[in-house]
Amino acid sequence: MLKKIYLIIFFNLFFLNPSFSANKIAFIDLDLVIQKSKPGIKILNELNTISKNNIDEIQKLQKDLENQEKSIQNKKNITTEEDHKKELSLLRNKISEYRNIKDKKSVEFNKIRNEKITAFFNKANPIIQKYMDENSLDILLDRKNVFIGKVNSDITNDIISLIDKNYK
Numbered sequence: 315m316l317k318k319i320y321l322i323i324f325f326n327l328f329f330l331n332p333s334f335s336a337n338k339i340a341f342i343d344l345d346l347v348i349q350k351s352k353p354g355i356k357i358l359n360e361l362n363t364i365s366k367n368n369i370d371e372i373q374k375l376q377k378d379l380e381n382q383e384k385s386i387q388n389k390k391n392i393t394t395e396e397d398h399k400k401e402l403s404l405l406r407n408k409i410s411e412y413r414n415i416k417d418k419k420s421v422e423f424n425k426i427r428n429e430k431i432t433a434f435f436n437k438a439n440p441i442i443q444k445y446m447d448e449n450s451l452d453i454l455l456d457r458k459n460v461f462i463g464k465v466n467s468d469i470t471n472d473i474i475s476l477i478d479k480n481y482k
Contacts, residue, residue: 338450342442343457343470348434351477357430364426368419375412382408441480442473 348354386401393401446454449469457468 339453339455340449340451340467340469341455341457341460341463342468342473344435346457346470347438347474347477348431351438351474351481353434353437353477353481357434361423361427361430364423368423372412372416372419375415379405379408379412437481438473438477441476445469445473445476 348358382405386398386405389401390398442454445451451469454469457470
């Protein structure tokens with residue numbers, strides 16, 4: 315009999331433990347915060363300008379290389395084989411330089427983008443933290459990591475408004 319009582323107590327303590335969660339959880343769409351907040355829009359416009367300038371420069375270089383290639387092809391029958399090989403060698407070197415420039419521009423752009431977005435969120439984090447403290451939020455998740463949630467748990471628009479007012 316005593317063994318049964320101990321067994322019942324054991325099961326109640328370890329296996330039937332009710333879970334009471336008082337954590338208040340919300341989620342935010344960080345991409346939307348960048349796209350719709352005034353400082354985020356400014357950053358995206360700067361990044362678009364840099365990207366457009368890089369693309370224009372790369373396209374100009376590419377067009378020049380294509381023109382040189384056509385010129386070499388047109389001269390193929392006129393020039394000596396040795397001159398033709400020299401011109402092809404120079405073209406290959408320029409193509410290699412073009413690829414290096416293209417890769418360098420891409421790396422530089424990614425670095426600038428990461429720096430600007432990181433700086434944006436470094437300044438936005440205190441604003442978001444203050445909102446969390448004022449609204450007794452324990453956990454804030456990125457919208458991408460939420461499968462489903464109540465609409466009133468999405469605080470994206472509130473954060474966008476706060477960032478527009480308090481971002482410095």
